[in-house]
Amino acid sequence: MEEKxxxxxxxxxxxxxxxxxxxxxxxxxxxxxxxYRLVTRxxxxxTVEAPFEDVTKGVLNAVKEVEELRGRTLxxxxxxxxxxxxxxxxxxxxxxxxxxGGLQMLVAGVVKAMSAESAERAAxxxxxxxxxxxxxxxxRMPHEKxxxxxxxxxxxxxxxGGVDGGTISHVVEMAELLRAANPKPRLGMNYRxxxxxxxxxxxxPEIEKNLSEVTDLSVVPNLRPVLERENLGPARDKIHxxxxxxxxxxxxxxxxxxxxxxAPIMPTPGAVGSIIQVIARNENISVVGVxxxxxxxxxxxxxxxxxxxxxxxxxxxxxxxxxxxxxxxxLAEAKLENILRWVPFDINETDLRNRIGNKMIRPxxxxxxxxxxxxxxxxxxxxxxxxxVQHKSFxxxxxxxxxxxxxxxxxxxxxxxxxxxxxxxLDLLVGSGGVLSHAPRRHQSARMMIDAFLxxxxxxxxxxxxxxxxxxxxxxxxxxxxxxxxxxxxxxxxLGTCIAPVGxxxxxxxxxxxxxxxxxxxxxxxxxxxxxxxxxEAPYTPVKAEIIPxxxxxxxxxxxxxxxxxxxxxxxxxxxxARGRNPFALPPxxxxxxxxxxxxxxxxxxxxx
Amino acid sequence: xxxxxxxxxxxLAKTMFTKTRRLPLKGNVKVNKGDLVKADDxxxxxxxxxxxFPVNVANFLNVDPSELxxxxxxxxxxVIQKGDILAExxxxxxxxxxxxxxxxxxxxxxxxxxxxxxxxxxxxxxxNINAYIHxxxxxxxxxxxxxxxxxxAFVQGIFGIGGERRGAIKILTEKAGDILTADLIDDxxxxxxxxxxxxxxxxxxxxxxxxxxxxxxxxGFNYKDIKDIVGYDIGVAITGEEPVQTTLIVTEGFGExxxxxxxxxxxxxxxxxxxxxxxxxxxxxxxxxxxxIICLDEKSDDKIKPADIKGMDIGTVVRVIxxxxxxxxxxxxxxxxxxxxxxxxxxxxxxxxxxxxxNKEVMLPRANLEIYETK
Numbered sequence: 001m002e003e004k005x006x007x008x009x010x011x012x013x014x015x016x017x018x019x020x021x022x023x024x025x026x027x028x029x030x031x032x033x034x035x036y037r038l039v040t041r042x043x044x045x046x047t048v049e050a051p052f053e054d055v056t057k058g059v060l061n062a063v064k065e066v067e068e069l070r071g072r073t074l075x076x077x078x079x080x081x082x083x084x085x086x087x088x089x090x091x092x093x094x095x096x097x098x099x100x101g102g103l104q105m106l107v108a109g110v111v112k113a114m115s116a117e118s119a120e121r122a123a124x125x126x127x128x129x130x131x132x133x134x135x136x137x138x139x140r141m142p143h144e145k146x147x148x149x150x151x152x153x154x155x156x157x158x159x160x161g162g163v164d165g166g167t168i169s170h171v172v173e174m175a176e177l178l179r180a181a182n183p184k185p186r187l188g189m190n191y192r193x194x195x196x197x198x199x200x201x202x203x204x205p206e207i208e209k210n211l212s213e214v215t216d217l218s219v220v221p222n223l224r225p226v227l228e229r230e231n232l233g234p235a236r237d238k239i240h241x242x243x244x245x246x247x248x249x250x251x252x253x254x255x256x257x258x259x260x261x262x263a264p265i266m267p268t269p270g271a272v273g274s275i276i277q278v279i280a281r282n283e284n285i286s287v288v289g290v291x292x293x294x295x296x297x298x299x300x301x302x303x304x305x306x307x308x309x310x311x312x313x314x315x316x317x318x319x320x321x322x323x324x325x326x327x328x329x330x331l332a333e334a335k336l337e338n339i340l341r342w343v344p345f346d347i348n349e350t351d352l353r354n355r356i357g358n359k360m361i362r363p364x365x366x367x368x369x370x371x372x373x374x375x376x377x378x379x380x381x382x383x384x385x386x387x388x389v390q391h392k393s394f395x396x397x398x399x400x401x402x403x404x405x406x407x408x409x410x411x412x413x414x415x416x417x418x419x420x421x422x423x424x425x426l427d428l429l430v431g432s433g434g435v436l437s438h439a440p441r442r443h444q445s446a447r448m449m450i451d452a453f454l455x456x457x458x459x460x461x462x463x464x465x466x467x468x469x470x471x472x473x474x475x476x477x478x479x480x481x482x483x484x485x486x487x488x489x490x491x492x493x494x495l496g497t498c499i500a501p502v503g504x505x506x507x508x509x510x511x512x513x514x515x516x517x518x519x520x521x522x523x524x525x526x527x528x529x530x531x532x533x534x535x536x537e538a539p540y541t542p543v544k545a546e547i548i549p550x551x552x553x554x555x556x557x558x559x560x561x562x563x564x565x566x567x568x569x570x571x572x573x574x575x576x577x578a579r580g581r582n583p584f585a586l587p588p589x590x591x592x593x594x595x596x597x598x599x600x601x602x603x604x605x606x607x608x609x
Numbered sequence: 610x611x612x613x614x615x616x617x618x619x620x621l622a623k624t625m626f627t628k629t630r631r632l633p634l635k636g637n638v639k640v641n642k643g644d645l646v647k648a649d650d651x652x653x654x655x656x657x658x659x660x661x662f663p664v665n666v667a668n669f670l671n672v673d674p675s676e677l678x679x680x681x682x683x684x685x686x687x688v689i690q691k692g693d694i695l696a697e698x699x700x701x702x703x704x705x706x707x708x709x710x711x712x713x714x715x716x717x718x719x720x721x722x723x724x725x726x727x728x729x730x731x732x733x734x735x736x737n738i739n740a741y742i743h744x745x746x747x748x749x750x751x752x753x754x755x756x757x758x759x760x761x762a763f764v765q766g767i768f769g770i771g772g773e774r775r776g777a778i779k780i781l782t783e784k785a786g787d788i789l790t791a792d793l794i795d796d797x798x799x800x801x802x803x804x805x806x807x808x809x810x811x812x813x814x815x816x817x818x819x820x821x822x823x824x825x826x827x828x829g830f831n832y833k834d835i836k837d838i839v840g841y842d843i844g845v846a847i848t849g850e851e852p853v854q855t856t857l858i859v860t861e862g863f864g865e866x867x868x869x870x871x872x873x874x875x876x877x878x879x880x881x882x883x884x885x886x887x888x889x890x891x892x893x894x895x896x897x898x899x900x901x902i903i904c905l906d907e908k909s910d911d912k913i914k915p916a917d918i919k920g921m922d923i924g925t926v927v928r929v930i931x932x933x934x935x936x937x938x939x940x941x942x943x944x945x946x947x948x949x950x951x952x953x954x955x956x957x958x959x960x961x962x963x964x965x966x967x968n969k970e971v972m973l974p975r976a977n978l979e980i981y982e983t984k
Contacts, residue, residue: 049896142663169674173724180661180718180728184634206723295845320845325892328832329844350831355932357832357863360846361768361892365931365977366957372932373953440954608954 006083006091008479015066015074015090016471017059018268019046019097019257021295021325022364024055026062027468028070028090029475029486036482038490041466042066047253048099054253055099056260080260094478095261096470098268099251102296103127103243104186106154108134108178110161110170115199118224118398119160122198122232124315126239127270128156129296131319134177136161136170142177149181155247157183157193157215158235159207162200164225171199175210182214187250192216194242198223198235218242230398243267263478269298271473273315276300276430278476278484280311285427288453290384291469292433294324294363297383299391303420307397312420314395318387323380323435324363331356334382341586342378342451344597345371370607373440377448380435384452392421423456424502424556430492432464443535443606446495446572456502456581457556458547458567461495494540496570503553504580505530510550511578516567517544531596534576535604538569575604617928617980618765618860618898620872623905626761627747630738631754633657638749646740646757648775648885648904653738653754659731662713666696667725669709674725681727682708687717695727741773742885743904762879762903764860764872766826769888769899770839770848771856774802776823778903780880782806785873788865789827791816798822802884802901804876808865811837817855824856824886826876826901828868828936849889849897856888858899866936869928869981879903921980927962931977938981939964 014029014036027041042065047058060078067074073088074081081089105128109116112135120133131152134145157178161171178195185193195215197207204219211217220234244264248254258265266274269291276289280302289300297318305312320329331339336349343352355375359365367373396419431437431449439445445463455461468491476483501512511530516538518524524536547555548562557563567574579600587593601607636655640646666681667674680696683689689711697708711717713731720727744759779801781793789805791812798820805813805827811834817825836842839851860868884903891897921927925941943961949972951957957974964971 143661146661146663169724172721173726176719176721176724176726176728177663180663180730182658326845328842328846332842332844350833351864353832354863357768357835358931358935361862361890362930362979363892366951366955366974367953368931368974368977369933369952370954373955438955440956 008481011091011479011482013084013090014092014094014475014479014482015063015080016093016468016475017062017095018468018470019048019055019059019095019099020268020293021099022046024058024062024099025467025471026059026066027471028066028074029482031482035489036485038468038486040066040069041468042069046099048251054256055097055251056253056256059095059257059260082262092262092478093260094263094471094474095257096266096268096271096474097248097254097257102129102269103239103247103267104129104131104155105158105239106131106134106149106152106156106183107158108160108174110136110174110199112138114227114398115161115224118230118232119158119198119235121230121314121394122223122235123158123239124317125232125270125273125313126236126243127267127273127315128239129317129319134174136174145177146181149178149183153184153186154193155186156239156242157195158239159195159197160199160223160235162203162222163227164201164222166200166202168200168203168206171203172206172210175207179210179214185246185250187247191246191250194218194246196220196235196238196242198238216246228398240264240266240270263474266470266474266477268470269315269317271470272298272432273300273313273473274476275469275473275483275487277302277313278480279428279430279487280313282484283428286311286425287428287430288388288421288426289430289469290387290432290436290449290453291467292380292383292387292431292435293322294434295320295322295326297321297387297433299387301391301395301421303395303422303425305397305420312395314391314420316387316391316394318383318390321383321387323376323383323433324359326360327356327379327383328360330379330383330386333386339378339382341593342381342597344374344594344601346590346594347375376435377439377444380448381452384448388453392419395420423454423459424554426455426459428460428462429453429455430462430464432467432469434467436463437465437467441606441608442493442495442571443604446498446575447601447604447606450498450500450575450577454500454581454584455498456500457554458565459498459500460568461498461570461572462492463495464491465493466491494568494570495572496538496540496574497567498575498577499545499547499555499567500577500579500581501547501549501553501555502581503549503559504583505550505553507531511553511580512550512555512576513548514576515546515548516574519543528576528578530578530580532576532578533600533603534578535573536569536576537573540568540570542566543569543574572604618767619763620765620869620875621763622875622878623907624761624763626742626759626763626902628742628744628757628759628902629750629754630741630757631750632738632752633736635752636736638752638755640746640749640755642746642749644746645744646746647743648740648883650740651737652740652746652757655736656733657736659715659733660713661718662715662729662731664695664709664712664727664729665725666709666720666727670696670698670707672698672725675722677720677722677725681720683717685717685719688715689717689729690714695729742902759902760905760907762875762905764826764875764901766858766860766888766890766899766901767862768846768848769856769858769890770835770843770851771824771853771888772849773885773887774823774856775883775885776800776802778802778804778876778880778882778884780804780877785828785870786867789813789825794820794822796820802826802886804873805868806873807867814838814855814857818853822855824858824884824888826858826860826886828859828861829864829866830857830859832863846890846892848891849887851888856886858886858888858901861936862930864935869938871981876901921960921975921978926981927960927978928981929962929964929973929977930979934964934971934973937964937966941978942970
């Protein structure tokens with residue numbers, strides 16, 4: 001690709017697009033004084049499919065909309081003018097893409113809980129959808145694995161296995177299965193499937209012997225060189241390179257798009273992952289981010305490893321939990337009763353199933369009536385909840401690691417491979433994607449996130465205002481200052497803070513006392529009974545807080561211990577969720593449950609009265 | 610500004626129609642450009658590589674993989690029958706031999722001196738692709754398939770289950786708004802493609818399948834009944850491979866929704882003629898809609914035009930594709946520029962639509978309208 005670089009300090013304007021499965025979004029960032037700000041956005045239908053079959057058409061349409069809205073020239077016919085001269089053109093153009101089904105990968109390792117899991121983590125971290133994970137010990141017969149490999153037709157395969165210098169036979173056996181299956185790529189019949197080998201380096205010559213003739217093999221350093229350490233970087237980088245060279249190059253119009261951009265095109269989720277990591281690093285906090293789309297839901301997290309104290313990034317993609325194309329799968333996985341428990345009115349079961357089915361086959365429709373909106377938001381809660389369950393079981397410490405145990409550990413039964421997701425430690429929960437970013441009231445987004453994720457203790461809530469995290473993610477790789485400034489000022493909308501004591505008492509009994517020193521000298525001081533939700537409106541400024549739970553209930557400093565801290569309001573405010581945790585339960589009786597749902601909605605002003 | 614609307618499903622009385630018939634892997638094309646083909650004619654053929662069975666010979670014989678050359682009885686490339694000895698130890702004075710037999714018939718593809726594994730490949734699986742419709746070979750895609758051109762009446766459904774089938778059209782309900790019940794299905798329906806109205810009961814589908822009906826085209830169906838038919842929830846709308854005897858094509862959506870008059874009348878006009886139908890649906894990337902193709906003897910030069918080239922305008926006939934007013938037809942009377950607030954509280958681009966059946970004008974989000982294409 002031709003390099004068209006302007007020195008970072010001289011960059012005046014940045015154009016970024018994200019080519020999604022249905023819509024291509026464009027944003028324009030300009031330097032105003034000393035800071036970078038979002039100035040406008042545009043969108044147009046994605047044009048990867050027939051009759052256009054050229055992604056750049058949708059990109060140019062979206063840019064044209066930006067041009068019209070901003071009132072300045074960015075295009076010279078079908079070229080983006082770069083660098084900026086006077087009021088014309090932009091200094092950088094970058095893009096992400098998830099069009100055409102994104103990056104679909106098959107990963108293979110030797111031991112399911114070790115090298116295969118590390119390989120899966122590398123693929124997910126690079127922004128892929130993992131179609132299947134094969135391992136020597138996954139319980140399938142060899143011929144079943146072969147027929148699975150043949151059937152899947154992925155974009156790429158990542159093979160790992162064995163620590164450096166260890167036995168090679170198992171990983172070579174996996175390579176033999178791959179060769180026997182002679183896998184074919186998803187797009188096009190005329191090129192060989194890219195395979196990345198990131199396993200025991202001693203096995204590399206045998207792997208080459210097996211795979212170099214039937215696949216396009218790349219060998220990178222082992223992603224698990226020793227049991228105690230993962231080295232996912234080289235495999236992830238290779239995935240990105242091959243995504244550009246092979247997958248994107250096969251997709252309609254992408255060669256043209258690659259020539260237009262100043263940085264490699266990133267898979268959308270990979271870009272969102274990098275911006276989440278930037279926030280966690282810059283603010284030294286633990287973060288959970290979620291992007292709920294039409295077909296998939298991605299969850300990202302950065303938590304500190306309790307042993308090393310190092311931040312660990314994880315991403316999971318729930319490939320069939322989304323709000324349109326795969327909405328019926330949310331129903332299938334969550335089960336009807338779990339969706340119904342969030343619907344604040346009575347509804348006939350057949351009717352609900354038909355409505356969900358119709359959304360699946362008419363994915364671009366939007367809820368017109370309030371009733372339809374409430375149903376969609378009930379389904380969203382379950383899609384988010386299930387995605388988070390998957391994330392928690394995947395975001396774990398390394399398995400199979402020998403741990404030195406001391407006397408004090410004797411009473412601590414924690415094993416290797418425990419989830420890193422500790423909700424009490426979570427500082428910030430960020431929501432993104434249509435149902436969260438475009439909810440008619442931000443209060444609804446806050447409620448959906450609280451109900452689905454059940455944050456514990458004190459957690460800040462935010463949403464991506466217009467879903468521009470992907471573009472900012474790729475921007476972070478070329479201009480981190482601009483990315484973080486726009487992220488903080490224009491992208492991240494601070495909704496407020498959720499205070500959720502952990503524990504339970506009898507319904508109606510005192511649960512927690514909260515004292516807040518609000519702006520303009522106002523004071524909030526109230527004891528909240530168990531089972532209630534309360535909203536205190538407050539802007540995004542520091543608020544001194546004293547939180548005193550009843551005996552046995554924890555808000556972050558151990559059961560029964562009061563804490564003094566600073567919390568922040570936001571567009572919604574401070575929500576005290578006294579419905580309890582571990583367990584959190586809704587009334588089993590339908591009439592009682594509907595009443596409770598309505599009470600909570602009213603208490604947090606979820607819908608306009 | 611970008612247009613946000615859904616291109617409609619096609620209901621075309623006479624059109625020039627092309628169908629690509631492509632092999633799953635490269636193979637041989639059996640016809641030439643300009644050939645006339647019938648629906649059952651084979652147009653392309655390939656052999657899928659046979660199934661592969663790995664056998665860990667070294668483990669079975671309890672020998673080191675690196676010494677495998679000494680024990681293999683068959684060579685790479687040898688044709689073998691099920692039960693043939695692949696490898697054996699020499700034993701002591703010819704006694705106490707251990708051997709490994711092939712679990713399947715096929716060819717010894719390879720064996721590895723690193724893992725001790727032998728790979729046996731079964732015979733190739735032949736795949737023939739038929740023409741599916743009558744027509745003329747318009748294009749040959751070398752080694753991959755053909756494009757067949759025909760003149761046809763063409764109807765797209767919104768959702769289907771089951772694959773390609775053919776049969777004569779038989780109209781079972783009097784009107785587009787009637788319900789197709791089990792008592793309407795009898796022996797005369799065998800081998801036919803049945804057309805119903807607004808809804809079909811589960812009992813009716815089950816009876817049709819039992820009777821040997823090839824396919825059913827109906828306005829609406831209950832989503833929960835799909836699970837009863839296929840045995841699992843269809844979570845993502847990618848269908849066509851379901852193990853059903855009768856292909857089902859739903860033209861409007863889930864629930865009781867009157868079949869569009871245009872669709873019903875077109876099918877009625879062709880009662881008794883052979884239809885090629887396919888329930889395969891894919892809503893995501895690379896949209897595939899279930900289809901009904903009725904090949905005509907006459908010629909037409911009208912090609913199917915991609916609907917999303919032209920936008921929605923005043924006077925455009927639209928169909929509402931979400932509650933309320935789901936399934937009703939109307940005409941766009943106004944396209945306000947500014948976003949408007951919906952009852953749900955969302956801001957959206959809207960269109961004022963005169964709903965024919967109720968003779969009233971309502972504001973509806975443009976995203977919930979689909980252009981109703983009749984030409």
